[in-house]
Amino acid sequence: MKEILIRVLVGGVVVTAFTLLADLLKPKSFAGIFGAAPSVALATLVLTVMMEGTAYAATEARSMIVGAIAFFFYACLVSRSLVRWQLPVLPVTILSMLLWFSCAFGLCYGLGWAG
Amino acid sequence: MGRVKLKIDVSGLAESHWYEYLLRFLFGGAVTALAGLIAKRFGPGIGGLFLAFPAILPAAATLIEKHEREKKDQAGLDGTKRGRAAAGVDAAGASLGSIGLVAFAIVVWRELPNFSLPIVLVSATLAWLVTSMSLWQLREILSRRLRLRLSNTSEHPSHASLPNKSSDRRSFHE
Numbered sequence: 656m657k658e659i660l661i662r663v664l665v666g667g668v669v670v671t672a673f674t675l676l677a678d679l680l681k682p683k684s685f686a687g688i689f690g691a692a693p694s695v696a697l698a699t700l701v702l703t704v705m706m707e708g709t710a711y712a713a714t715e716a717r718s719m720i721v722g723a724i725a726f727f728f729y730a731c732l733v734s735r736s737l738v739r740w741q742l743p744v745l746p747v748t749i750l751s752m753l754l755w756f757s758c759a760f761g762l763c764y765g766l767g768w769a770g
Numbered sequence: 771m772g773r774v775k776l777k778i779d780v781s782g783l784a785e786s787h788w789y790e791y792l793l794r795f796l797f798g799g800a801v802t803a804l805a806g807l808i809a810k811r812f813g814p815g816i817g818g819l820f821l822a823f824p825a826i827l828p829a830a831a832t833l834i835e836k837h838e839r840e841k842k843d844q845a846g847l848d849g850t851k852r853g854r855a856a857a858g859v860d861a862a863g864a865s866l867g868s869i870g871l872v873a874f875a876i877v878v879w880r881e882l883p884n885f886s887l888p889i890v891l892v893s894a895t896l897a898w899l900v901t902s903m904s905l906w907q908l909r910e911i912l913s914r915r916l917r918l919r920l921s922n923t924s925e926h927p928s929h930a931s932l933p934n935k936s937s938d939r940r941s942f943h944e
Contacts, residue, residue, distance in 0.1 A: 659803045666802020667795035670826060674794045678782040683834075683856065684910070685776055687863015688902040690830055693874045696821040697891060698802045700878060703809070709882050711814050716878035718818025723871035726822045730865035733827070737858030744835045744857050748828035759819045769815045 658706070666698040691726055718768050725758035785837050793829055801825040822871050827864055831857040866909065870902030 677689030696719060703712040729751050736747045763769045801823060809817020835853035842849025877894035885893075 658806070662803040662806050663799030665799075667799030670798020670802075671791055671795045674791065674826075674830070675783070677830075678786055679778050679780065681777040681779045681782065684859050684863050685903075685906055686782075687860040688867035688870065688906060690827050690860055690864030691822075691824070691867030691871050691902075693821075693871055693895060693898050694798060695801050695805060695823070695825070696871075696874065696878075697895070698798075699805050699821055700891065701887065702806065703814075704882075704887050707814075709887075713879050713882040714814040715809060715818030715821060716875050716882065718815050719821040719875035720872055720879065722819040722822030723868050723875055725819075726824050726868035726871060727865055729824050730827070730861050730868055733831070734858045734861035734865060737831070737854045737861060739858075741851055741854050744831050744854060745828065748824075748831050748861075752824065755824060759822075763815065763819055770813065 658702075662698070662702060665702065666695055669698045670694040691723075691730065718763055721762040721766065721768065722759050724762060725755045728758050729755040786833070790833055793833075794826060797826055797829050822868070822875070824864070827861065831860060834860050863906065866905040867898070867902045869905055870898035870900075873901040874898040 673689050673692040673694045677686045677692075680686045680689075696716075700712050700716070703715060732751045732754055733748055736742045736751070737744060760769075801820070805817055805820040805823070808820055835857040837853075838856040839849035839853035842852050874894045874897055877897045878890055881890045881893065
Protein backbone atom coordinates (compact mmCIF):
# COMPACT_ATOMS: atom_id res chain seq x y z
CA MET A 656 0.00 0.00 0.00
CA LYS A 657 2.86 2.35 0.88
CA GLU A 658 4.50 1.65 -2.48
CA ILE A 659 1.27 2.45 -4.36
CA LEU A 660 0.91 5.75 -2.51
CA ILE A 661 4.51 6.68 -3.33
CA ARG A 662 3.87 5.87 -7.00
CA VAL A 663 0.67 7.98 -7.02
CA LEU A 664 2.49 10.90 -5.39
CA VAL A 665 5.64 10.80 -7.56
CA GLY A 666 3.67 10.12 -10.77
CA GLY A 667 1.18 12.89 -9.98
CA VAL A 668 3.91 15.45 -9.28
CA VAL A 669 5.90 14.67 -12.46
CA VAL A 670 2.79 14.66 -14.69
CA THR A 671 1.57 17.97 -13.19
CA ALA A 672 5.02 19.53 -13.69
CA PHE A 673 5.00 18.63 -17.41
CA THR A 674 1.40 19.90 -17.69
CA LEU A 675 2.39 23.28 -16.19
CA LEU A 676 5.27 23.50 -18.66
CA ALA A 677 2.93 22.72 -21.56
CA ASP A 678 0.48 25.43 -20.40
CA LEU A 679 3.30 28.00 -20.40
CA LEU A 680 4.44 27.31 -23.96
CA LYS A 681 3.12 28.81 -27.18
CA PRO A 682 2.24 28.03 -29.94
CA LYS A 683 -0.32 25.43 -28.97
CA SER A 684 0.81 23.03 -31.68
CA PHE A 685 4.19 22.83 -29.89
CA ALA A 686 2.66 22.46 -26.42
CA GLY A 687 0.96 19.34 -27.80
CA ILE A 688 4.23 17.38 -27.70
CA PHE A 689 3.93 17.48 -23.90
CA GLY A 690 0.85 15.28 -24.27
CA ALA A 691 3.42 12.54 -24.90
CA ALA A 692 5.97 13.65 -22.31
CA PRO A 693 7.87 10.85 -20.54
CA SER A 694 6.33 11.84 -17.19
CA VAL A 695 4.92 8.45 -16.17
CA ALA A 696 8.11 6.76 -17.42
CA LEU A 697 10.37 9.04 -15.37
CA ALA A 698 8.39 8.48 -12.18
CA THR A 699 8.12 4.72 -12.73
CA LEU A 700 11.74 4.11 -13.76
CA VAL A 701 13.16 5.89 -10.70
CA LEU A 702 11.06 3.73 -8.38
CA THR A 703 11.65 0.55 -10.40
CA VAL A 704 15.45 0.93 -10.34
CA MET A 705 15.33 1.54 -6.58
CA MET A 706 13.13 -1.50 -5.92
CA GLU A 707 13.93 -4.02 -8.69
CA GLY A 708 17.31 -3.03 -10.15
CA THR A 709 18.58 -1.80 -13.51
CA ALA A 710 18.09 -5.01 -15.54
CA TYR A 711 14.37 -5.07 -14.69
CA ALA A 712 13.99 -1.36 -15.54
CA ALA A 713 15.88 -1.83 -18.85
CA THR A 714 13.43 -4.59 -19.83
CA GLU A 715 10.55 -2.22 -19.07
CA ALA A 716 12.21 0.46 -21.23
CA ARG A 717 12.53 -2.01 -24.13
CA SER A 718 8.78 -2.66 -24.01
CA MET A 719 8.18 1.06 -23.73
CA ILE A 720 9.51 1.42 -27.30
CA VAL A 721 6.53 -0.65 -28.48
CA GLY A 722 4.13 1.30 -26.25
CA ALA A 723 5.41 4.56 -27.75
CA ILE A 724 4.95 3.30 -31.33
CA ALA A 725 1.36 2.37 -30.37
CA PHE A 726 0.98 5.88 -28.87
CA PHE A 727 2.01 7.37 -32.24
CA PHE A 728 -0.77 5.51 -34.09
CA TYR A 729 -3.24 6.39 -31.33
CA ALA A 730 -2.40 10.12 -31.46
CA CYS A 731 -2.60 10.15 -35.29
CA LEU A 732 -6.06 8.55 -35.19
CA VAL A 733 -7.29 10.97 -32.49
CA SER A 734 -5.92 13.99 -34.36
CA ARG A 735 -7.49 12.98 -37.67
CA SER A 736 -10.83 12.14 -36.00
CA LEU A 737 -11.00 15.56 -34.36
CA VAL A 738 -9.53 17.87 -37.01
CA ARG A 739 -10.78 16.22 -40.19
CA TRP A 740 -13.92 14.36 -39.12
CA GLN A 741 -14.95 16.69 -36.23
CA LEU A 742 -15.98 13.81 -33.95
CA PRO A 743 -16.66 14.41 -30.21
CA VAL A 744 -13.48 14.51 -28.09
CA LEU A 745 -14.10 12.18 -25.15
CA PRO A 746 -15.52 9.17 -27.07
CA VAL A 747 -12.75 9.49 -29.68
CA THR A 748 -9.92 9.65 -27.14
CA ILE A 749 -11.33 6.74 -25.11
CA LEU A 750 -12.38 4.42 -27.96
CA SER A 751 -9.10 4.99 -29.84
CA MET A 752 -7.35 3.32 -26.92
CA LEU A 753 -8.45 0.04 -28.49
CA LEU A 754 -5.94 0.86 -31.24
CA TRP A 755 -3.23 1.49 -28.63
CA PHE A 756 -3.93 -1.85 -26.92
CA SER A 757 -4.00 -3.74 -30.25
CA CYS A 758 -0.75 -2.21 -31.49
CA ALA A 759 1.09 -2.39 -28.16
CA PHE A 760 0.20 -5.98 -27.29
CA GLY A 761 0.38 -7.17 -30.92
CA LEU A 762 3.90 -5.79 -31.39
CA CYS A 763 5.03 -6.87 -27.93
CA TYR A 764 3.95 -10.50 -28.42
CA GLY A 765 5.03 -10.43 -32.08
CA LEU A 766 8.56 -9.41 -31.11
CA GLY A 767 8.62 -11.86 -28.21
CA TRP A 768 9.17 -9.05 -25.68
CA ALA A 769 6.23 -9.92 -23.42
CA GLY A 770 8.04 -12.48 -21.30
CA MET B 771 12.07 30.31 -44.48
CA GLY B 772 12.59 31.26 -40.80
CA ARG B 773 12.21 29.01 -37.81
CA VAL B 774 9.02 29.16 -35.77
CA LYS B 775 9.69 30.88 -32.45
CA LEU B 776 8.64 29.37 -29.16
CA LYS B 777 7.24 31.67 -26.52
CA ILE B 778 6.62 31.38 -22.79
CA ASP B 779 3.22 32.86 -22.00
CA VAL B 780 2.24 32.97 -18.32
CA SER B 781 -1.36 33.82 -19.21
CA GLY B 782 -1.74 30.18 -20.30
CA LEU B 783 -1.72 29.23 -16.60
CA ALA B 784 -4.70 31.47 -15.90
CA GLU B 785 -6.81 29.52 -18.43
CA SER B 786 -6.70 26.40 -16.24
CA HIS B 787 -8.55 25.96 -12.96
CA TRP B 788 -6.92 24.35 -9.92
CA TYR B 789 -9.17 21.29 -10.19
CA GLU B 790 -7.88 20.68 -13.73
CA TYR B 791 -4.35 20.33 -12.34
CA LEU B 792 -5.71 18.12 -9.58
CA LEU B 793 -7.38 15.94 -12.24
CA ARG B 794 -4.09 15.58 -14.11
CA PHE B 795 -2.25 14.88 -10.85
CA LEU B 796 -4.69 12.06 -10.06
CA PHE B 797 -4.55 10.65 -13.61
CA GLY B 798 -0.74 10.75 -13.60
CA GLY B 799 -0.55 9.17 -10.17
CA ALA B 800 -3.09 6.48 -11.05
CA VAL B 801 -1.28 5.49 -14.26
CA THR B 802 2.11 5.38 -12.51
CA ALA B 803 0.66 3.15 -9.78
CA LEU B 804 -1.10 1.00 -12.39
CA ALA B 805 2.10 0.58 -14.42
CA GLY B 806 3.86 -0.65 -11.27
CA LEU B 807 1.08 -3.08 -10.39
CA ILE B 808 0.88 -4.47 -13.95
CA ALA B 809 4.67 -4.98 -14.02
CA LYS B 810 4.47 -6.84 -10.69
CA ARG B 811 1.61 -9.07 -11.89
CA PHE B 812 2.63 -9.70 -15.53
CA GLY B 813 6.35 -8.90 -15.56
CA PRO B 814 8.41 -5.99 -16.93
CA GLY B 815 7.75 -6.94 -20.57
CA ILE B 816 4.06 -6.10 -20.28
CA GLY B 817 4.46 -3.49 -17.54
CA GLY B 818 6.85 -1.49 -19.74
CA LEU B 819 4.14 -0.96 -22.35
CA PHE B 820 2.24 1.19 -19.87
CA LEU B 821 5.16 3.62 -19.53
CA ALA B 822 3.87 4.98 -22.85
CA PHE B 823 0.15 4.62 -22.18
CA PRO B 824 -1.80 7.68 -23.42
CA ALA B 825 -3.67 8.17 -20.16
CA ILE B 826 -3.28 11.92 -19.86
CA LEU B 827 -4.31 12.74 -23.43
CA PRO B 828 -8.09 12.23 -23.05
CA ALA B 829 -8.22 14.58 -20.04
CA ALA B 830 -5.94 17.13 -21.72
CA ALA B 831 -7.89 17.05 -25.00
CA THR B 832 -11.22 17.42 -23.19
CA LEU B 833 -9.94 20.44 -21.25
CA ILE B 834 -8.50 22.08 -24.39
CA GLU B 835 -11.82 21.61 -26.19
CA LYS B 836 -13.66 23.08 -23.19
CA HIS B 837 -11.40 26.16 -23.06
CA GLU B 838 -11.67 26.86 -26.80
CA ARG B 839 -15.44 26.31 -26.76
CA GLU B 840 -15.88 28.68 -23.81
CA LYS B 841 -13.86 31.40 -25.57
CA LYS B 842 -16.14 31.19 -28.64
CA ASP B 843 -19.28 30.96 -26.50
CA GLN B 844 -18.30 34.18 -24.73
CA ALA B 845 -18.12 35.83 -28.15
CA GLY B 846 -21.63 34.52 -28.87
CA LEU B 847 -20.43 31.91 -31.37
CA ASP B 848 -20.68 28.13 -31.49
CA GLY B 849 -17.22 26.91 -30.50
CA THR B 850 -17.75 23.16 -30.95
CA LYS B 851 -15.82 22.88 -34.23
CA ARG B 852 -13.06 25.16 -33.02
CA GLY B 853 -12.76 23.21 -29.75
CA ARG B 854 -12.48 19.86 -31.52
CA ALA B 855 -9.94 21.21 -33.99
CA ALA B 856 -7.84 22.64 -31.12
CA ALA B 857 -7.88 19.28 -29.33
CA GLY B 858 -6.94 17.61 -32.64
CA VAL B 859 -3.95 19.91 -33.11
CA ASP B 860 -2.85 19.07 -29.57
CA ALA B 861 -3.07 15.35 -30.41
CA ALA B 862 -1.03 15.95 -33.58
CA GLY B 863 1.66 17.46 -31.35
CA ALA B 864 1.43 14.41 -29.10
CA SER B 865 2.07 12.16 -32.13
CA LEU B 866 5.43 13.94 -32.55
CA GLY B 867 6.08 13.65 -28.82
CA SER B 868 5.43 9.90 -29.07
CA ILE B 869 8.30 9.54 -31.58
CA GLY B 870 10.40 11.36 -28.98
CA LEU B 871 9.19 8.75 -26.47
CA VAL B 872 10.67 6.03 -28.69
CA ALA B 873 14.03 7.86 -28.51
CA PHE B 874 13.64 8.17 -24.72
CA ALA B 875 12.95 4.45 -24.32
CA ILE B 876 15.87 3.42 -26.59
CA VAL B 877 18.32 5.55 -24.55
CA VAL B 878 17.09 4.06 -21.25
CA TRP B 879 17.08 0.49 -22.61
CA ARG B 880 20.60 0.69 -24.07
CA GLU B 881 22.32 2.88 -21.46
CA LEU B 882 20.78 1.93 -18.11
CA PRO B 883 23.07 -1.10 -17.63
CA ASN B 884 26.15 1.10 -18.32
CA PHE B 885 25.56 4.45 -16.61
CA SER B 886 24.04 5.80 -13.40
CA LEU B 887 20.28 6.42 -13.27
CA PRO B 888 20.41 10.27 -13.14
CA ILE B 889 22.71 10.43 -16.20
CA VAL B 890 20.52 8.02 -18.14
CA LEU B 891 17.25 9.80 -17.29
CA VAL B 892 18.62 13.27 -18.12
CA SER B 893 20.07 11.97 -21.43
CA ALA B 894 16.82 10.17 -22.28
CA THR B 895 14.70 13.25 -21.49
CA LEU B 896 16.97 15.38 -23.67
CA ALA B 897 16.63 12.77 -26.44
CA TRP B 898 12.83 13.05 -26.14
CA LEU B 899 12.93 16.86 -26.23
CA VAL B 900 15.40 17.17 -29.12
CA THR B 901 13.60 14.54 -31.23
CA SER B 902 10.15 16.03 -30.59
CA MET B 903 11.27 19.63 -31.14
CA SER B 904 13.15 18.78 -34.34
CA LEU B 905 10.13 16.97 -35.77
CA TRP B 906 7.86 19.84 -34.75
CA GLN B 907 10.15 22.40 -36.43
CA LEU B 908 10.30 20.25 -39.56
CA ARG B 909 6.51 19.97 -39.67
CA GLU B 910 6.10 23.73 -39.19
CA ILE B 911 8.56 24.49 -42.00
CA LEU B 912 6.88 22.01 -44.34
CA SER B 913 3.38 23.29 -43.57
CA ARG B 914 4.55 26.90 -44.10
CA ARG B 915 5.96 25.94 -47.47
CA LEU B 916 2.71 24.20 -48.37
CA ARG B 917 0.69 27.28 -47.37
CA LEU B 918 3.02 29.50 -49.39
CA ARG B 919 2.61 27.25 -52.41
CA LEU B 920 -1.16 27.24 -51.96
CA SER B 921 -1.29 31.02 -51.79
CA ASN B 922 0.77 31.13 -54.99
CA THR B 923 -1.57 28.68 -56.72
CA SER B 924 -4.57 30.85 -55.79
CA GLU B 925 -2.86 33.58 -57.83
CA HIS B 926 -2.09 31.02 -60.57
CA PRO B 927 -5.17 28.74 -60.73
CA SER B 928 -3.52 26.27 -63.11
CA HIS B 929 -1.74 24.73 -60.07
CA ALA B 930 -4.87 24.62 -57.91
CA SER B 931 -4.94 20.83 -57.58
CA LEU B 932 -2.80 20.78 -54.40
CA PRO B 933 -4.72 19.62 -51.30
CA ASN B 934 -5.10 22.06 -48.40
CA LYS B 935 -4.40 19.73 -45.50
CA SER B 936 -3.21 22.36 -43.05
CA SER B 937 -6.08 24.83 -43.20
CA ASP B 938 -7.60 23.70 -39.90
CA ARG B 939 -4.27 24.05 -38.10
CA ARG B 940 -3.42 27.53 -39.36
CA SER B 941 -5.18 29.46 -36.62
CA PHE B 942 -3.47 27.57 -33.79
CA HIS B 943 0.06 28.48 -34.77
CA GLU B 944 0.10 31.94 -33.22
